[in-house]
Amino acid sequence: MTVLEQSGAYHLAPPPAWRPRRDPDPLLPDREPLRLLGTGAELDGELLLELYGQLVRGRRFNEQATALTKQGRLAVYPSSTGQEAAEVAAALALQEQDWLFPSYRDTLAAVARGLDPVAVLSLLRGDWHSGYDPRASRVAPLSTPLATQLPHAVGLAHAARLKGDDVVALAMVGDGGTSEGDFHEALNFAAVWQAPVVFLVQNNGFAISVPLAKQTAAPSLAHKAVGYGMPGRLVDGNDAAAMHHVLTDAVERARRGEGPCLVEAVTYRLDAHTNADDATRYREASEVDAWREHDPLVLMEQELRSRGLLDDAGAQKAGEEAERMAGDMRERMHQEPELHPMDLFDHVFAHRTTQLQQQAERLRAELEAAEAEGIPAAGEQDRHGQAHTDEQGSRK
Amino acid sequence: MSTATGTSLQPGAQPPREPARKPSTMAQALNRALRDSLAADPDVHVFGEDVGTLGGVFRVTDGLAAEFGEDRCTDTPLAEAGILGTAVGMAMYGMRPVVEMQFDAFAYPGFEQLVSHISRMRNRTRGALPMPLTVRVPYGGGIGGVEHHSDSSEAYYMATPGLHVVTPATVADAYGLLRRSIASDDPVIFLEPKRLYWGKDDWSPEQPAEVPAIGRAVVRRPGTSATLITYGPSLPVCMEAAEAAARDEGLELEVVDLRSLVPFDEETVVASVRRTGRAVVVHESTGFAGPGAEVAARVSERCFHYLEAPVLRVAGFDIPYPPPMLEKHHLPDVDRVLDAVSRLQWESEWRDGEGSGSAGEGVR
Ligand SMILES: Cc1ncc(C[n+]2csc(CCOP(=O)(O)OP(=O)(O)O)c2C)c(N)n1
Numbered sequence: 001m002t003v004l005e006q007s008g009a010y011h012l013a014p015p016p017a018w019r020p021r022r023d024p025d026p027l028l029p030d031r032e033p034l035r036l037l038g039t040g041a042e043l044d045g046e047l048l049l050e051l052y053g054q055l056v057r058g059r060r061f062n063e064q065a066t067a068l069t070k071q072g073r074l075a076v077y078p079s080s081t082g083q084e085a086a087e088v089a090a091a092l093a094l095q096e097q098d099w100l101f102p103s104y105r106d107t108l109a110a111v112a113r114g115l116d117p118v119a120v121l122s123l124l125r126g127d128w129h130s131g132y133d134p135r136a137s138r139v140a141p142l143s144t145p146l147a148t149q150l151p152h153a154v155g156l157a158h159a160a161r162l163k164g165d166d167v168v169a170l171a172m173v174g175d176g177g178t179s180e181g182d183f184h185e186a187l188n189f190a191a192v193w194q195a196p197v198v199f200l201v202q203n204n205g206f207a208i209s210v211p212l213a214k215q216t217a218a219p220s221l222a223h224k225a226v227g228y229g230m231p232g233r234l235v236d237g238n239d240a241a242a243m244h245h246v247l248t249d250a251v252e253r254a255r256r257g258e259g260p261c262l263v264e265a266v267t268y269r270l271d272a273h274t275n276a277d278d279a280t281r282y283r284e285a286s287e288v289d290a291w292r293e294h295d296p297l298v299l300m301e302q303e304l305r306s307r308g309l310l311d312d313a314g315a316q317k318a319g320e321e322a323e324r325m326a327g328d329m330r331e332r333m334h335q336e337p338e339l340h341p342m343d344l345f346d347h348v349f350a351h352r353t354t355q356l357q358q359q360a361e362r363l364r365a366e367l368e369a370a371e372a373e374g375i376p377a378a379g380e381q382d383r384h385g386q387a388h389t390d391e392q393g394s395r396k
Numbered sequence: 397m398s399t400a401t402g403t404s405l406q407p408g409a410q411p412p413r414e415p416a417r418k419p420s421t422m423a424q425a426l427n428r429a430l431r432d433s434l435a436a437d438p439d440v441h442v443f444g445e446d447v448g449t450l451g452g453v454f455r456v457t458d459g460l461a462a463e464f465g466e467d468r469c470t471d472t473p474l475a476e477a478g479i480l481g482t483a484v485g486m487a488m489y490g491m492r493p494v495v496e497m498q499f500d501a502f503a504y505p506g507f508e509q510l511v512s513h514i515s516r517m518r519n520r521t522r523g524a525l526p527m528p529l530t531v532r533v534p535y536g537g538g539i540g541g542v543e544h545h546s547d548s549s550e551a552y553y554m555a556t557p558g559l560h561v562v563t564p565a566t567v568a569d570a571y572g573l574l575r576r577s578i579a580s581d582d583p584v585i586f587l588e589p590k591r592l593y594w595g596k597d598d599w600s601p602e603q604p605a606e607v608p609a610i611g612r613a614v615v616r617r618p619g620t621s622a623t624l625i626t627y628g629p630s631l632p633v634c635m636e637a638a639e640a641a642a643r644d645e646g647l648e649l650e651v652v653d654l655r656s657l658v659p660f661d662e663e664t665v666v667a668s669v670r671r672t673g674r675a676v677v678v679h680e681s682t683g684f685a686g687p688g689a690e691v692a693a694r695v696s697e698r699c700f701h702y703l704e705a706p707v708l709r710v711a712g713f714d715i716p717y718p719p720p721m722l723e724k725h726h727l728p729d730v731d732r733v734l735d736a737v738s739r740l741q742w743e744s745e746w747r748d749g750e751g752s753g754s755a756g757e758g759v760r
Contacts, residue, residue: 075540122719127719129719208445209450345713355684356714359713
């Protein structure tokens with residue numbers, strides 16, 4: 001009797017104690033994305049109206065940001081036109097103490113969560129990498145390296161639970177991002193730790209030019225959850241009511257300590273990847289047109305009208321409200337951002353190193369020299385002024 | 397900047413019909429190098445994110461999938477570790493993968509494969525498993541890119557033994573060096589200065605300039621007053637600075653384009669600095685522990701008795717790459733280069749002690 005035989009026997013016949021740690025059946029996603037609008041489901045009228053208002057605002061936000069890009073006011077804008085329902089639902093499913101972990105496309109979710117549009121656009125405008133305080137808003141910085149923010153969401157949610165706080169993290173990623181190693185590691189950690197996290201995949205059909213079929217061979221992205229031991233949910237990402245229902249459910253489930261969940265929102269990117277992308281290179285206009293028929297805004301408006309919850313006056317009122325937001329956004333984005341070149345040396349470390357201090361002095365001298373020559377260097381906008389010379393670094 | 401490709405017309409001979417020489421961009425030359433490499437060697441395979449149908453976000457792989465089929469120019473899933481890791485396996489099986497990292501900072505998820513496997517597979521296996529693969533990485537700033545789109549990561553690659561690190565600054569070199577890289581039996585990190593992608597140059601693939609083997613620097617502008625040592629995106633800055641110094645100060649600055657950071661062409665650099673006695677290293681990557689530190693150390697070691705002044709560096713500040721609206725304050729420009737040149741102490745003030753306390757001040 002050798003050790004080898006023993007281990008062989010183990011592989012052939014698992015001891016009776018062996019069992020899957022979770023019953024796979026309830027983890028499997030439904031075959032079809034969940035839809036609620038237009039199905040005659042019983043839905044809360046007030047919630048529908050709130051979602052509608054947010055969708056109208058969201059669409060207007062996308063249009064305004066795109067226009068600002070054309071006017072050179074934004075360095076780049078990845079529009080979420082067509083995906084507003086998923087964005088808005090993400091924000092509305094959370095409670096105040098919860099955290100949102102968005103990627104670069106998820107400006108709308110951040111705005112719907114209550115952040116100032118101009119602050120949210122900072123990254124894409126290019127005046128600073130992140131224009132808001134993540135701690136105060138409980139919205140992590142918009143993440144550009146794909147899927148890299150997902151493990152952060154897991155860690156934060158885990159930490160909150162360790163501290164006994166009632167906090168859920170909602171982490172957003174695109175279909176392409178699900179191929180990154182960080183996505184898999186995040187899901188695995190979340191499941192093993194039973195962390196209160198919800199992963200929201202917005203499957204909008206493309207990762208820049210690469211269609212989903214070249215991204216994954218899985219039956220759905222929601223299926224990916226099963227292998228990690230968490231449920232996967234498939235939902236119509238253009239159905240704001242269904243999105244809200246499924247996400248709220250997942251968030252509350254996590255809040256109850258029942259662990260993480262993966263939600264795949266099936267939606268479509270109506271615009272190009274960003275204003276710099278030429279979508280005609282990789283997709284047919286007819287495909288885009290077909291999806292326009294399934295526009296989240298149109299779906300919601302139809303539903304509300306059929307239920308007698310919305311009339312022309314109501315639609316107009318929502319439009320006007322969105323217009324006010326856009327007007328304010330436009331006006332403030334047309335003002336030159338306050339730029340402070342000396343900020344480059346702040347917040348690199350808690351305490352500025354000698355080398356950085358020398359470099360800061362060097363830049364200050366350059367700015368002053370430029371100013372003396374009458375070149376309106378950004379130095380004139382340096383609100384810190386003398387502070388930099390006096391203070392050896394820390395600006396905390 | 398225009399590069400001399402040179403014609404070999406015999407005096408008095410009837411000029412042959414010049415091949416069509418229309419200006420070409422660096423992106424086009426890189427595309428041509430990939431095409432020619434794919435055509436020349438069936439083991440060459442191009443893959444990465446968006447390199448197929450789209451032709452790459454910078455269009456460097458434009459048309460390759462259509463011409464060579466999707467098996468030879470392949471859109472991959474979005475996963476840098478996966479791209480580099482599968483490239484290792486393909487290279488193990490005798491292929492020559494040429495992969496694209498979409499932007500400098502997006503190569504970071506693949507660092508594990510680069511550092512732990514690609515760079516040392518030959519060494520680990522006592523030569524049994526060479527890694528003839530090329531990793532194309534668009535790098536550097538100056539294009540108004542948002543966060544994570546402007547990093548200069550060359551120091552990380554340079555500090556990893558086993559990787560060649562190459563970066564062209566001209567259209568002709570882009571073509572020649574990429575062909576050389578793909579043909580190399582060692583892994584090459586091919587850094588593409590993205591702000592030079594669209595600069596046109598009088599170059600035609602019918603007359604590719606002779607590009608020496610990887611590891612050879614080139615003197616782009618001869619001079620006697622001091623040597624500017626640079627590469628990639630900073631070459632045009634140095635050329636402009638040299639023109640300005642000649643025009644305004646009567647100084648003749650020699651400009652050395654390294655072209656290859658690993659291997660490092662010490663001989664060309666040392667010969668130049670011994671001639672001029674003064675040197676400034678210019679790059680946009682951060683200065684502290686940056687590429688210039690290595691160059692300056694080597695120059696000091698080899699040229700100590702020839703130097704009239706300390707070797708200076710002009711580099712990006714030691715900060716995370718700033719947002720686009722502030723990047724102009726970060727990137728070395730002509731003024732900073734000229735300022736460093738002026739700090740090389742043209743008279744003998746250095747010894748008088750007049751500038752001694754401040755010679756290194758503010759120099760990065
Ligand atoms: C790690 C990493 N690799 C590459 C990129 C470059 N990139 C930016 S967006 C994008 C496509 C993302 O597609 P998807 O995840 O589906 O999100 P979507 O843009 O559709 O919202 C790529 C490849 C990146 N940002 N990060």
